[in-house]
Amino acid sequence: xxxxxxxxxxxxxxxxxxxxxxxxxxxxxxxxxxxxxxxxxxxxxxxxxxxxxxxxxxxxxxxxxxxxxxxxxxxxxxxxxxxxxxxxxxxxxxxxxxxxxxxxxxxxxxxxxxxxxxxxxxxxxxxxxxxxxxxxxxxxxxxxxxxxxxxxxxxxxxxxxxxxxxxxxxxxxxxxxxxxxxxxxxxxxxxxxxxxxxxxxxxxxxxxxxxxxxxxxxxxxxxxxxxxxxxxxxxxxxxxxxxxxxxxxxxxxxxxxxxxxxxxxxxxxxxxxxxxxxxxxxxxxxxxxxxxxxxxxxxxxxxxxxxxxxxxxxxxxxxxxxxxxxxxxxxxxxxxxxxxxxxxxxxx
Amino acid sequence: xxxxxxxxxxxxxxxxxxxxxxxxxxxxxxxxxxxxxxxxxxxxxxxxxxxxxxxxxxxxxxxxxxxxxxxxxxxxxxxxxxxxxxxxxxxxxxxxxxxxxxxxxxxxxxxxxxxxxxxxxxxxxxxxxxxxxxxxxxxxxxxxxxxxxxxxxxxxxxxxxxxxxxxxxxxxxxxxxxxxxxxxxxxxxxxxxxxxxxxxxxxxxxxxxxxxxxxxxxxxxxxxxxxxxxxxxxxxxxxxxxxxxxxxxxxxxxxxxxxxxxxxxxxxxxxxxxxxxxxxxxxxxxxxxxxxxxxxxxxxxxxxxxxxxxxxxxxxxxxxxxxxxxxxxxxxxxxxxxxxxxxxxxxx
Numbered sequence: 249x250x251x252x253x254x255x256x257x258x259x260x261x262x263x264x265x266x267x268x269x270x271x272x273x274x275x276x277x278x279x280x281x282x283x284x285x286x287x288x289x290x291x292x293x294x295x296x297x298x299x300x301x302x303x304x305x306x307x308x309x310x311x312x313x314x315x316x317x318x319x320x321x322x323x324x325x326x327x328x329x330x331x332x333x334x335x336x337x338x339x340x341x342x343x344x345x346x347x348x349x350x351x352x353x354x355x356x357x358x359x360x361x362x363x364x365x366x367x368x369x370x371x372x373x374x375x376x377x378x379x380x381x382x383x384x385x386x387x388x389x390x391x392x393x394x395x396x397x398x399x400x401x402x403x404x405x406x407x408x409x410x411x412x413x414x415x416x417x418x419x420x421x422x423x424x425x426x427x428x429x430x431x432x433x434x435x436x437x438x439x440x441x442x443x444x445x446x447x448x449x450x451x452x453x454x455x456x457x458x459x460x461x462x463x464x465x466x467x468x469x470x471x472x473x474x475x476x477x478x479x480x481x482x483x484x485x486x487x488x489x490x491x492x493x494x495x496x497x498x499x500x501x502x503x504x505x506x507x508x509x510x511x512x513x514x515x516x517x518x519x520x521x522x523x524x525x526x527x528x529x530x531x532x533x534x535x536x537x538x539x540x541x542x543x544x545x546x547x548x549x550x551x552x553x554x555x556x557x558x559x560x561x562x563x564x565x566x567x568x569x570x571x572x573x574x575x576x577x578x579x580x581x582x583x584x585x586x587x588x589x590x591x592x593x594x595x596x
Numbered sequence: 597x598x599x600x601x602x603x604x605x606x607x608x609x610x611x612x613x614x615x616x617x618x619x620x621x622x623x624x625x626x627x628x629x630x631x632x633x634x635x636x637x638x639x640x641x642x643x644x645x646x647x648x649x650x651x652x653x654x655x656x657x658x659x660x661x662x663x664x665x666x667x668x669x670x671x672x673x674x675x676x677x678x679x680x681x682x683x684x685x686x687x688x689x690x691x692x693x694x695x696x697x698x699x700x701x702x703x704x705x706x707x708x709x710x711x712x713x714x715x716x717x718x719x720x721x722x723x724x725x726x727x728x729x730x731x732x733x734x735x736x737x738x739x740x741x742x743x744x745x746x747x748x749x750x751x752x753x754x755x756x757x758x759x760x761x762x763x764x765x766x767x768x769x770x771x772x773x774x775x776x777x778x779x780x781x782x783x784x785x786x787x788x789x790x791x792x793x794x795x796x797x798x799x800x801x802x803x804x805x806x807x808x809x810x811x812x813x814x815x816x817x818x819x820x821x822x823x824x825x826x827x828x829x830x831x832x833x834x835x836x837x838x839x840x841x842x843x844x845x846x847x848x849x850x851x852x853x854x855x856x857x858x859x860x861x862x863x864x865x866x867x868x869x870x871x872x873x874x875x876x877x878x879x880x881x882x883x884x885x886x887x888x889x890x891x892x893x894x895x896x897x898x899x900x901x902x903x904x905x906x907x908x909x910x911x912x913x914x915x916x917x918x919x920x921x922x923x924x925x926x927x928x929x930x931x932x933x934x935x936x937x938x939x940x941x942x943x944x
Contacts, residue, residue, distance in 0.1 A: 401786055404794040438749055438837040446752040446834045470841025474849040486794045489786040490835055491842045493818025498846035501822040506854065 262574070263292030263316075264567050265344035265353035268302055269323035270360025272557050278359065279305035279315075281563020286314050289564065291571050294353055296320050297340045318343060324360050326556060330367035341365055345372035348549035354574035355550035357566045359541075359558040365551065366402050366544060373547040376579065378586040380410050382546030383485070384553065385421050386492060390476035393428055396421050397436075397473070397481040400542055401489035408451035411435070411482050412459050416585040417545040418480035419462065424576035425569065426479075434468035434478035436487060442467065448484060456482070461588045470494075541566045543573065545582065550574045610922070611640030612915050613692035613701035616650055617671035618708020620905050626707065627653035627663075629911020634662050637912065639919050642701055644668050645688045666691060672708050674904060678715035689713055693720035696897040702922035703898035705914045707889075707906040713899065714750050714892060721895040724927065726934040728758050730894030731833070732901065733769050734840060738824035741776055744769050745784075745821070745829040748890055749837035756799035759783070759830050760807050764933040765893040766828035767810065772924035773917065774827075782816035782826035784835060790815065796832060804830070809936050818842075889914045891921065893930065898922045 266282050268275045275297055283306075285291040295302050296318045306312045320340040324332055336342060341360055345368060347353040356373075358365050366384070375382055384402045387394035396418045403410065415433045422431035435453055437445035442453050444467060456464040465478055473481065473495055483491065541562070544551040550573045554566035614630055616623045623645055631654075633639040643650050644666045654660045668688040672680055684690060689708055693716060695701040704721075706713050714732070723730055732750045735742035744766045751758065763781045770779035783801055785793035790801050792815060804812040816826055821843055831839065889902040889910070898921045902914035 404786060436838060438752065438834055438841075446832075449834075470838045470843070471845030471848070473842055474845055484794075486786055486797075487835055487838055490784060490818045490831075490839050493786075494821055494839045494842045495818070495846045497819030497822055498843045499850045500819070502847045502850035502854075506850075 261292075262352070262354035263294050264570050264574075265294050265296055265318070265347040265356050266563070266567065267340045267344045267356065267358035267360055268295045268297035268317075269320070269340040270326075270358040270365070271554065271563075272326065272359075273559055274323075274359065275301050276305055277559045278563050279311075280309065280560035281558070281567065282315055283309045283311045284560050284564035285567035286311070289568050289571075291567050293567060294318050294344075294347060296344045296347070297323065318347065320344075324364040324368070326361045328361060328364050330363050333364050333368035333371060339364075339368065341368045342372055345369055345549065345551075349373060355552065355570035357541075357552045357554060357563070357570045359554035359556055359563060359566070361556070362401065362542075362553055365553050369544050369547050369549075369551045373549040373551070375546055376548055376583055376586070378590065379417075379546040379582070380413055381406060382544055383414050383417055384542045385418055385545050386542045387426075388473060388481075388495070390474055393422075393426050393476075393479065395473070395476055395479060395481060396426075396431075397483070397488060397492060398545065399483065399485035399488050400492050401485045402544070403485040404489075405486070406448070406484045408448055408455050411448070411452040411484065412455045412462075412589075413546075413586070414482045415456060415459070415462050415464065415480060416589060417582055418482060420578050420581040420585055421543060421545060421573070422479045424578040424581050425572040427576075428479050430463045431479035432463050432465045432477075433480045433482060434465055434472065436470070436481050436483035436491065437467045438469060440467050440469070452482075459589060461585060541569065543569070545578070548579065550578060609640075610700070610702035611642050612918050612922075613642050613644055613666070613695040613704050614911070614915065615688045615692045615704065615706035615708055616643045616645035616665075617668065617688040618674075618706040618713070619902065619911075620674065620707075621907055622671075622707065623649050624653055625907045626911050627659075628657065628908035629906070629915065630663055631657045631659045632908050632912035633915035634659070637916050637919075639915050641915060642666050642692075642695060644692045644695070645671065666695065668692075672712040672716070674709045676709060676712055678711050681712050681716040681719060687712075687716065689716045690720055693717055693897065693899075697721060703900065703918035705889075705900045705902060705911070705918045707902035707904055707911060707914070709904070710749065710890075710901055713901050717892050717895050717897075717899045721897040721899070723894055724896055724931055724934070726938065727765075727894040727930070728761050729754060730892055731762050731765055732890045733766055733893050734890045735774075736821055736829075736843070738822055741770075741774050741824075741827065743821070743824055743827060743829060744774075744779075745831070745836055745840060746893065747831065747833035747836050748840050749833045750892070751833040752837075753834070754796070754832045756796060756803050759796070759800040759832065760803045760810075760937075761894075761934070762830045763804060763807070763810050763812065763828060764937060765930055766830065768926050768929040768933055769891060769893060769921070770827045772926040772929050773920045775924075776827050778811045779827035780811050780813045780825075781828045781830060782813055782820065784818070784821075784829050784831035784839065785815045786817060788815050788817070800830070807937060809933060889917065891917070893926070896927065898926060 320343040383399035385398035422428040437449040541554040552570040668691040731747035733746035770776040785797040892899040900918040
């Protein structure tokens with residue numbers, strides 16, 4: 249692929265298409281996030297949505313001159329799912345996808361309904377050549393580098409072959425946005441031995457073991473999600489979504505229990521006061537808002553799904569993530585990986 | 597079932613059959629746990645295993661007169677799975693099951709390999725009449741009462757009908773050992789709407805909604821595991837195992853992060869010292885060892901699977917749980933529920 253480097257270089261200059269109408273706190277917090285992204289991170293942003301409220305919000309930040317507005321008459325409500333995206337060809341998320349399709353933006357960022365973003369993205373950007381199923385990837389807060397988990401919910405039902413593709417999608421994410429070389433791939437199941445699991449993962453284990461171009465290190469289990477033993481965790485969208493929400497709920501639970509514990513005794517309360525700042529910093533690191541959000545991989549364009557409850561901080565983090573993915577050419581890298589994985593095996 | 601109450605009363609008097617050879621710290625910690633169960637909780641215990649080491653361990657506690665030893669020549673190694681249980685008819689776990697079968701013990705407790713216990717239990721105790729698949733149930737540390745999650749790993753592949761039976765098994769656990777009336781049952785999936793999920797849970801949702809004798813409250817998600825919104829969480833053994841291990845790993849992660857945070861700064865360290873005791877207490881509440889372990893439901897006898905790494909505390913907690921389940925007749929209650937669920941619907 250000789251033309252790989254050219255498109256890989258260009259997107260950096262291009263702005264992000266930010267869906268200003270999606271999210272619980274749209275448009276105000278979205279606009280505030282755009283201003284943060286532009287001023288603190290030097291990212292170019294196109295705000296997509298209804299011009300009047302966006303103009304008003306921008307002027308509050310004195311940023312009308314810094315951030316262009318692209319008109320979109322409609323918006324997908326947070327409770328609208330896949331079907332609505334078909335009925336709204338001029339929705340802010342559809343227009344944002346169109347900007348990427350046309351080459352006027354390097355990536356889409358939206359805090360709208362996940363189902364709506366996935367459906368609109370598939371419809372407007374289409375799947376990359378050779379991609380069976382686009383998948384949602386999230387970055388788990390492991391150290392020193394995050395661990396990519398996919399699919400986090402786009403495909404409740406998949407084939408073993410699809411899980412092999414997810415491995416390539418996730419590896420491309422790790423290679424580009426996280427600069428991890430030869431990322432270690434693990435298969436999420438219920439035991440370390442190859443024969444452990446359901447029919448889907450048993451077959452997927454065989455395929456992953458034989459797949460060229462993948463650094464497959466074997467099965468992992470639920471308690472490995474946050475230990476950083478692998479760089480990419482592959483699973484179906486049902487299991488991945490349950491695991492992700494269980495992780496978030498458990499961490500939240502541990503912290504709330506901790507708060508109660510601190511308030512129980514006076515001495516402990518003093519201790520709590522002393523370290524309140526530290527705890528808040530830690531809590532922030534585990535907060536989905538700061539990870540930058542989920543990424544819809546496998547389309548002809550980068551789409552970042554920010555948390556629906558995102559405030560300015562979360563929106564700007566999502567713009568940073570989208571810029572990183574686009575600048576380092578995650579879409580091209582996925583194309584390269586899938587092309588290589590389809591090359592016939594040499595027998596000599 | 598007129599004979600329901602009689603057997604429900606009797607088991608209380610009967611001792612627990614404790615597999616003394618299973619677990620990472622067998623037999624010493626198992627024996628120590630037996631002594632705790634007898635002396636602190638007034639539970640009758642039969643120690644099953646190799647007489648000589650058990651005699652020695654008991655005499656260290658001066659408990660030789662309090663706890664009888666039942667000879668078993670063999671033991672299942674922790675890494676031995678289902679097949680081994682067939683080759684070892686005289687293994688300590690097999691003999692323990694035999695004692696329950698014969699009516700000499702009210703329940704089995706083992707910290708041995710889960711696969712071995714499940715296989716041996718199915719073989720020696722057999723499934724209860726009408727039970728499609730025995731399941732492993734765990735108690736999640738919710739307040740005011742624990743939440744029962746099943747299947748935690750016995751069946752990686754199940755049918756929708758099996759999930760309905762799991763609901764009855766879990767409800768019987770909640771009714772008997774936890775004294776929860778009309779327990780609320782939730783189905784673990786990836787969205788609150790009935791149509792959310794994979795084929796298995798969509799069909800299971802329909803069946804659960806129509807099932808007589810179940811207080812089915814609908815779908816729940818991963819972040820609901822520790823919020824106590826339901827009393828029983830139904831899922832397949834693959835999803836359940838991933839969710840459970842993800843929960844344990846996430847809580848462990850949050851606490852280790854917390855420790856580091858406390859050690860980072862001097863002031864915070866002082867705070868840490870002040871509340872170290874509180875944190876330890878909290879950590880204990882979330883520690884699987886104190887829950888008493890998992891329960892294999894659906895067999896003609898109560899089987900409690902203690903954590904493989906159980907020390908004395910965990911073993912005695914498992915004996916307490918086994919006694920509670922047996923005393924309140926969980927096996928009979930499951931039989932009653934399944935019988936009722938099979939009664940033809942009245943149309944008038």
